[in-house]
Amino acid sequence: MNCYSRIADFVRELSGEGKNPRIMLDYSGNLLWGLKDMGEERVLDNLKLVTCDKKYSGYVEWLGTMWSHSVVSSTPVPDIKLHIKEWQDCFASIFSQKALKNVKGFSAPEMHLPIHPDVCFEYVKALKECGYRWLMVQEHTIENLDGTPIRRPHFPHKLVAKNSLGEKTEITVIIKTQGSDNKLIGQMQPYYEAKTLGYEKYCGLDLPSFVAQIGDGENGGVMMNEFPNAYKTAFQEIGREGVVSMNGTEYLELVKQTGLDEKSFMPVEPVSQGKIWEFLKEYSHGAADRAIEKVKQKYPGFSLEKASWTNDKDWVKGYEDIMDPITQLSAAFHKKFDNKNTDKANPAYKKALFYLLLSQTSCFRYWGAGMWTDYAKEICRRGMEALK
Incomplete structure (x- = not known):
């Protein structure tokens, strides 16, 4: 159980040494429920210290997720919001409603982003209705509105979700850059990549680049054995000037303070949606499904399941x-x-x-x-x- 608890120890240790650590945490609802159900209060109490105590809470940002580790596109649409809400209820029951108010970002299981326009629309709509401000997405799961690959992965974008009826909603996205997730996190690659970057012109303003990475848990030797020392070593070096560490919402607040409104972020859509819009010319119920059938005829390799960090996993077939x-x-x-x-x-x-x-x-x-x-x-x- 120590693997679920020790990050709180790392944060308090570094803080006590005058360092300025940061970490974003993503625990599924059934993991939190399981810890509570098994009586592992020591784990939860340790996490509460860095979640609820003002002395440490600025270092830690919790990300919301689905209650169970459920891939969005293979989840019945009426259940998507149930997962999102139940995670919030579970989190609040452990850490308090006050702590829940600080949960602004969302991390989807498997970094999956629905490609189907109707599913993506309902997903983003549910996120916004539940109070989420931003979503973390994988670099290769989105594209520009003209169908080309994104070119500015180190800056926030806005995901445009449109359904068969032409209804549209948007949410800010922070992009997780390409790479082997656990290995890169385990070796603190985001810090070393950030050292090669700097300020760039984005949407007319000079902004600092932001490198975001995420690992899929303690299921391997890299995270279990290499991450602790790599994390501590990096934050022994990271100061409060030059290359600094920030959590997602913290970075978005910095961007806002520069005068850049999120409505001005570069727009993106789920990868391959451009092919669907090629055939969806009139909005009506079922229009996306009809367009997808035409897409499959023209593009035999087209798949609705590719937008996750495995990129080769079909969760239905x-x-x-x-x-x-x-x-x-x-x-x-x-x-x-x-x-x-x-x-x-x-x-x-x-x-x-x-x-x-x-x-x-x-x-x-x-x-x-x-x-x-x-x-x-x-x-x-x-x-x-x-x-x-």
Whole structure:
């Protein structure tokens, strides 16, 4: 359990030495719930120290995420907002509502960004309705509005999400640059890359470049063994002038203070959406689906699943035996509870919601058929039982 707790020790240690550390944390809701359910209060109490104590809270920024490690595009659309809200409720129950108000950025599981226009629109809409100010995205999961690759990854952009009806919404994005995530984080590559950069002209103003990286957890030797020393070594060197460390919201506040409004950020869209707009000329219900069918005929390699940090993982194809029960459970859940009179504090609702969200964890569809897929089917079965 130390791997989930020790970052708080690092921050307090460095702060005590007069250093100025920074870290952004992304813990799934079912991890936070699991720590609490297992009675690992020592882990949570340690994290509370750097989350709630003003002495340390400026060093740490929590990012919101889905409640379970659920890939957005393979999550039933009505459940996307449920994940986002349930994570917020889970976080607030542990760290307080006051701490939740400081959670402004969102980190999606697998760094996945939906390519389907209707799904992306609902996703961004849900993020904004839940109070999020910005989203972290992977460099290769977005493109300029003309379909070309982005050219300014070290500066904030605005993601434009438009649906089949022509409705549009936008959210600021901070770009995670390309590279092997854990290896680069484990060796503190963002700091050493930042040392090669400086101020650049962006949207008419001179702004400092911002290097953002994220690792996918403590699941390897690099993060477990190399990261602690690399992190401490970097922050022994990083000062308060020249190349400094900032968290995402902190950087966006700096950008705002220079006079650059987020509405002026360079616009981007999910990668490959340009091909869809090529065939979507009139807005109507189902227009995106019809356009996608035409795209597939012209571009045989086109895929809606490529926009994540693996870039080669299809979270739906080959997993129909899991997706069907998940879809059925979702439909049954909403049929029973989608009315204004639903008491969301009711244990029956909470139990059914728990199984619904848990069943959508991507891990059940990462390792292929076998034990993990069996887990998902059993969770769906229990969810259906809870709805009776």
